[in-house]
Amino acid sequence: MSDLNLDKLPGGFKGMSEDIGSDQTTFKGVNWGKAMMWIFLLSDTFVFSCFLVAYMKVRASVVEPWPYPSEVFALEMFGVPVPLLLIAIMTFVLITSSGTMALAVKYGYEKNRKMCGWFVLLTAIGGLTFVGMQAFEWSKLIFHDGVRPWGNPFGAEQFGAFFFMITGFHGTHVSIGVIFLFIFARKVFRGDFDTGRRGYFTTMKSDYVAIEILGLYWHFVDLVWVFIFAFFYLW
Amino acid sequence: MSDELNINKKRNDQIKTKSSATSGRGETDIDYVRPAELPEQDLYHGHSFITKWIFCQDAKVIGVQYTLTAVFTGVVGLILSWMMRMQLGYPDLFPFLTAETYYQMVTMHGMIMVVYLLTALFLGGFGNYLIPLMVGARDMVFPYVNMISFWMFFVAVVVLMASFFVPGGPTGSGWTLYPPQAILEGTPGSGYGILLMLISLSLFVIGFTMGGLNYVITILQARTRGMSLMRMPLTIWGIFTATVLALLAFPALLVSSIMMTLDKVLETSFFMPTIIKAGEALSYDGGSPILFQHLFWFFGHPEVYIVALPAFGIVSDLISVHSRKNIFGYRMMVWAIVGIGALSFFVWAHHMYVSGMSPWFGFFFATTTLIIAVPTALKVYNWILTLWRGNIRINTVMLFCLGFIVTFVNGGITGIFLGNVAVDVPLSDTYFVIAHFHMVMGIAPLMVIFGAIYHWFPLVTGRFLDEKLGKWHFWITFLGAYSIYFPMHYLGFIGVPRRYFEMYDSPYMTSAVGMNEFISLAAFIVGAAQFIFFYNLVKSLRLGKPAGKNPWKANSLEWLTPDVPPTHGNWGEKLPVVHRWAYDYGVPGAKEDYIPQTTAPSEVKDAEVEKT
């Protein structure tokens, strides 16, 4: 079937020029789905970059003061406002879920059905927690602080607009990820990836590499959060 | 110049078989090609009419579906352009053409032609049909996603067309959709029209991303044995680079669409500063209209190359096949395509020299823009050098290629005018711009599309298109289009601004009345000539001369399928194995004047091939 042995191929830049000069595949040993996910993520990076660039441009050019996120996103704990507390917790939750996803991928490689399934499920729950906390954060901002997409009591109008748009878009990504995580947890437990059961829509055989692809997506969502955290909450 | 080009001694050191370089055991076997890395692709074969022809997963059918849908929108765009020309040539003659409808037509014509016709036709149509065939794959790597991609596009078209029928009509904000005007009263279709436009664009982007991922991964990861990147036909290089550009540029369009939708629906102020309407301040505050322009052109400029690069690639192949000569400077052509693609992300604001952006950007963008002129010019040189010392078949395909060269060089050079910042100041926003971009990304790519259809129609249907009708079609289209857009530059010199419903009564504009009438007449004729083409398509589908296998004696893989037209799975039992690039025409020592890509070196022992 294949005589491709990745360990025998040269690495580094020499390997790169040889890979690019070779026939059949440019990304040696990379599954089609995985390659597709990578390119998709590249495209998605441009989406989020455009959002963040737009945000930076507008924030840099408004003359009204930009609300100070540290105060806006503070949570009252025991009567003391703690800055960015909820955001910090959300960050930790998302990183945790990213870690569990990494382990799920590792067990997926090893075709360890049980461990893989549990870790995927754990990741899904982490993601769900994140979405839940985000819903809490949104409702607090909307109902308690009176932040609206078209204005807010703290300063420049665009604050609310960008906040809801960017975190909303990110939240949508997380939610889609969570749905897929649950679906794939079921698939793993059912043994689809061991039996190569065919997909309902695509009629293609299932494989553990799907877990790795899903993992890429999930880590990307985490990655985007790192940037949002830095640019939106810390700036 | 010709002295330098005298035949050099054969550079035999260039002969380099990848096989011997990588395998170690193949030093003596000149036919050696690395064994397959991947198992055979698993395909879903449709059984019913619906799965075979409607919700079909075969890239070839999807390609045809894309083509037909795109051509349909193109006809709508054509009719719109007729109506515009009616108004411009004979103002006040047609009472149903009000300023509102005129601006709606301008907008829809622009958007349809750029996005829904050219982009969809080149990437969705030609891309789907040709990529798997030309790289030797059985199908796209994700046939199911590919199918969804087409239906997304279809829905996007339906939404777009629906905007003709909503209250207020389609948006009339110009195809650039610049806020604040696009979503404010005073612009036609600022209610439902603009919303449907934005939704349609978003759907298009989503659908296109699905298709685009397919094209990219098929080209990168599903080539057949022996098909290295540097053996791919330039068509594939053009489509590949354009798809990568699209995947990276459409996000900016998606983002700006989303933001503008929010500005419209939720009254956010991303692009909307304080605006006084009828003496009252609207609720917007502090937004930045120029930001939209940056986002739009960060998409919009790569978009120009999304249309142009596939045309470059396809025309290279057509010229090479029909002048029976290898494409001159293949490697430089590839680097030029990739270089133009990469640079196109650093030039966007040359559309905005007089937009009020930071004036210092003028230096940066003028420089990057003119740098792009160098690889583009090289491509032109290589096309005509391919003709040089060739054996040129003057058929309809070649005629369209020649027409492409003339219109493209013309439009490219006026592009240098507009890219050069100080020259752009008097010319921007005038008819010079209109003439420029119609010449370079309207007529020139259309020439390629027609040429490509005349070229590949025998593959798709097994029959030739009628040559005689084809020649009529070409001459009317080429001469007509040239006489529309060449004089139009001079309207720009006079100073007539674009997007003028009527030229009003300015003295220097009224001097152009005669020219406007002439342009309108030419436009009606050129538009009508397209119906010769449609007639030809329909007629030849039934009655055309049967083509048989490889009628043009071409080298590339799409002509080498066991069945013509190719069936689902393309290659029958065995995938082809590629031994050479796609341009071995007129090789000294070979029996025929062409050597198909699948011909093993041992079969043509005497051929003095330079490159593999």
Add this chain to the structure above:
Amino acid sequence: MFTGLVFLAVIIGSIIFHVWTPWWWTDIASNWSAMDDTIILSFWIGGGVFILVCLFMVYCIFRYQYKEGRRSEYKPEDKKLEKGLTWLTTIGVVALLAPGLVVWNNYIRVPDNAIQVEVMAWQWGWKYRLPGQDGKLGESNNRIISDDNPYGLNIDDPNGKDDVFVESNELHLLKDRPVKILLRSIDVLHNFYVPQFRSKMDAVPGTITYYWFEPNKNGEYEVLCAEYCGVAHYAMRGKVVVEDEVSYNKWLSEQETFSSFTAKNRNNKLNKKKLVKINNLSNNKNSILKEQDVR
């Protein structure tokens, strides 16, 4: 044969059209003849390339038409030729770019003695504001535009007191005196364009843009809007009159200043109230926001 001849005719026809065209630019009336010169330069270089490339193509069509049995030359690349063409093109491009950048550099650097003129664009028309004796325009803000303050001037800014309002489509300019056009829009994008001055720039709501020129020919010129701004875009015209000092000063003295304008309205108490109210913009804004919350 036929094909080659027609393409040849197209090229020759293009040249003839260019040489004999009755449609050419309007007589220049500003200092930007350098722009015309760069266009002419681009014509020579670009037109030369166009003609050469097309003639070479026509030559190929004549010389290498299909003959049964003939083999085309087999020569995949020619490094030397390609390199030569690259350099040649690069030189041509630099020759076009360099003057362009120099002109642009002049375009964005306004001379110190330029008179500031604010052009205020609205759907669909123009009006203008000139600095008074002090040569300085007062601060402005679109948000406080009202009937009493048609330019939205800051009433506390002393520079604005003597600003001259020109509430008509017609602007007068002094001959041979550079003008810095400050563009302002109250609604959508516009573009203040006089073909004879060659220069243009968009007016963008929410910010101020500028460009400059020096009118050097007396006369009346039509102002066009060159950025699509809605249905009446094509009808958005204005007028610029370039004239000598005497008639200019006469025209200037007929215009109203901000202080005379407000003095006229002073007896109306309601107006004053409005101005005070608008000046407390932040309070005002919060109340707007509260209204929006209800919504």
Add this chain to the structure above:
Amino acid sequence: MTEVKKEQTTTHKIGIYLWIWGLLFVLSFFSYMVDWYNFQGLLRWSLILFFMFLKAGLIMAFFMHLFWERYALVNVLLWPMTAIACFVGLMVAEGKYTVFSRLFYFFVGGA
């Protein structure tokens, strides 16, 4: 979908994941501390960006396995970022220019 033989793909020891995981927690904590101690100005910016890129790099390199991928893929993914960098850089300049022209010519009523 094809099955690339997975036998060759090296699986990694669980330790590396846990180690990166811990590191991400620590870095997130540090970047949170930037806010907590209310650093301002250039220091704040450089710290934020430093932690951000470090975290992003760790996630990409180890969680997304880019560290173990072949250079062809890595380069294809990273080079397009120059376009984004250019876009960001120019938009920062543009934002500064806009705010300059706004403050220079407008008075900002009340605020």
